[in-house]
Amino acid sequence: MKNFKYILIQLVFSSLVLTGCDKYLDITPKGKTLLTTVTHYDQWLNDNAFFEGAGTISYLNDNVDVVSITTPPTIREEFVYTWGEQYSVNVSEAPLFWGDHYAKINLYNTVLVGIDKATGGTTAQKKSLKAEALLGRALEYFYLMNEYCQPYDAATAVQNPGVPFVTSNDVTEKVPSRGTLAELYQHILDDINAAIPDLPLDNSINRFRGSVAAGYSVLARVYFYSRNYAAAKINAELALANTKAVMINYNGTLPLTNLISTHSEVIYGRYVVGNITASLDFMRSFASNDRRVRMLYRSSDGYAFTTRGATLFIPTLITPVLGNVNTGTSVQEMKLIAAEAAARSNDLTTALRYLDEIRVNRFATASYVKYTSAVQEDVLKEVLSERSHELPYNGLRWFDMRRLDQDNRMGTVTRYNAQGGVVATLPPHSNKYTLQIPYQVMSFNPGMQQNPY
Numbered sequence: 001m002k003n004f005k006y007i008l009i010q011l012v013f014s015s016l017v018l019t020g021c022d023k024y025l026d027i028t029p030k031g032k033t034l035l036t037t038v039t040h041y042d043q044w045l046n047d048n049a050f051f052e053g054a055g056t057i058s059y060l061n062d063n064v065d066v067v068s069i070t071t072p073p074t075i076r077e078e079f080v081y082t083w084g085e086q087y088s089v090n091v092s093e094a095p096l097f098w099g100d101h102y103a104k105i106n107l108y109n110t111v112l113v114g115i116d117k118a119t120g121g122t123t124a125q126k127k128s129l130k131a132e133a134l135l136g137r138a139l140e141y142f143y144l145m146n147e148y149c150q151p152y153d154a155a156t157a158v159q160n161p162g163v164p165f166v167t168s169n170d171v172t173e174k175v176p177s178r179g180t181l182a183e184l185y186q187h188i189l190d191d192i193n194a195a196i197p198d199l200p201l202d203n204s205i206n207r208f209r210g211s212v213a214a215g216y217s218v219l220a221r222v223y224f225y226s227r228n229y230a231a232a233k234i235n236a237e238l239a240l241a242n243t244k245a246v247m248i249n250y251n252g253t254l255p256l257t258n259l260i261s262t263h264s265e266v267i268y269g270r271y272v273v274g275n276i277t278a279s280l281d282f283m284r285s286f287a288s289n290d291r292r293v294r295m296l297y298r299s300s301d302g303y304a305f306t307t308r309g310a311t312l313f314i315p316t317l318i319t320p321v322l323g324n325v326n327t328g329t330s331v332q333e334m335k336l337i338a339a340e341a342a343a344r345s346n347d348l349t350t351a352l353r354y355l356d357e358i359r360v361n362r363f364a365t366a367s368y369v370k371y372t373s374a375v376q377e378d379v380l381k382e383v384l385s386e387r388s389h390e391l392p393y394n395g396l397r398w399f400d401m402r403r404l405d406q407d408n409r410m411g412t413v414t415r416y417n418a419q420g421g422v423v424a425t426l427p428p429h430s431n432k433y434t435l436q437i438p439y440q441v442m443s444f445n446p447g448m449q450q451n452p453y
Helices: 002-019 038-044 055-060 076-081 098-117 123-148 181-198 212-225 229-241 280-284 292-296 331-344 348-359 376-390 397-406 439-444
Strands: 266-268 271-273 297-299 311-313 324-326 413-416 422-426
Touching (some): 038 123, 212 229, 212 266, 212 331, 212 397, 331 376, 348 376
């Protein structure tokens, strides 16, 4: 573990330097600020380092087509796109995904270990900031769980490994073992449930920050990806009941800016910049009157969807205020969770109601027709299709693929080069649905259990 501490120190140091968080350090050199007051910790939680995500994860998706792929892959995005065993063997690089999550966890832990000793402010303010840090840390562990752990199954979670659950911001301390997936899952639930009573009631001023609704929304997401659909629906509806957020209507007035923290449909905001090539099959799955197509995608083949590589998901060039993609929770995600849970329990009336509430904001009003069916499987498929259209590149499609693979709803995903030759495949139930622990981490911590590949 001693060597792993070294790589973790590198990761955290790199994150602080690159994101500008170095104005708050553990020491107080000239021109720097030591975290001593409640105000300092509040300002710390406003730093952009917490909010910007890694859009690269969308290269794992089945709705992406990188026509220019080289064989063998040569750049990081190509290794991700072909579900490579490792994305980099450069020990000096912070490992993709893993490094970003643990760097943020360290920043949240800084609040958790120091806020009680801060001066100024009230006890209630300290509890609130601690609750926000618990929620933010839980979200980062949610990502790690769904990237580096086997898909959650209560029957096997007690045997499958988790990831190290770090609660200190002292990078010289011994790093915990991976533990079990069941333990990690419980840690995440415990942190969110501990946070909710002390979270602010409203975060409309800055939707990057925590709120009661944000807590329920993350809890809904955690339950959803563990396939506990009943609990996911309960918490999704609690999130909706406790938020002022409302969906943006693509037939109406759009936001004034691309700042996710101000968008009305955001419950707990995070973001990436949308820019990725969509696959033909995916684009052909949209209805002709779906306004998302021409508002979010640029097509160089006249939206005929006949030419590979011709369609980019790049909303900033078409609808600039939608250029930043919310990877955090939203009104529509909660409604999709509730709709799918209802469909799976054969409550088709509820499923169709939520489905309609989403689609009426996305389809052209003049030609919109409400979807109806009395067949459970058809309703579920329609909800799943809507989910794929509404949340295509916000970091959740890969997690959905893992989840649906457990239901035997995923076929083989194939990658092709420009000539149509197969360069990679992802068959059902493949070990590749769980990412390898990064090379950099294993190099400095050879005793850590690696995932099968």
